[in-house]
Amino acid sequence: GQQVMQIPQYQHVQEGEDFTTYCNSSTTLSNIQWYKQRPGGHPVFLIQLVKSGEVKKQKRLTFQFGEAKKNSSLHITATQTTDVGTYFCAGPGGTASKLTFGTGTRLQVTL
């Protein structure tokens, strides 16, 4: 079945450092979504990418969709303690309605 892997599993950075998480799908995706889950919370939708090679920015966050539409990345510039949480990518999971979530990258930011 479809697999969506993310690396790294965990990263600990000092506040102000940059952070990147990479998402790789075993199949080509029509779109990719990113979610953030704070500790003890629920996933919150961040963004969706649809086009091959697409790049979108949200303040300090930059999202990229690969040319082959099988991978994606999320880069955070100058991390802050509010960025702490687990970041998941998610892609269509074989049927028209469901999503397959990636394995997630847990980010810890310390002062």
Next chain:
Amino acid sequence: GAVVSQHPSRVICKSGTSVKIECRSLDFQATTMFWYRQFPKQSLMLMATSNEGSKATYEQGVEKDKFLINHASLTLSTLTVTSAHPEDSSFYICSARTSSGLSNQPQHFGDGTRLSIL
């Protein structure tokens, strides 16, 4: 907009008890809702897709008779964990889409239910 309410937020009960979890879309209609299970520090595992007015679609390995899903209206889906045992302890989260249910629409999640079976 797009608020999903999930209740209860936490349940602690004895082994053998059945537990019902409700998922409501407060300000939109959801023909499709999803039920996930999440173990500590792990990803979301889709258990089933809940379809309004029809039977739920369960993922491989998920017991239909163990996890009963009812989606009786466009704003409410329920998950009942029947005869719960300690191995059923987990974080259960529901989600819903605002539109036709296609995967190119974002999912909006409830706050989750932390289930602990003693």
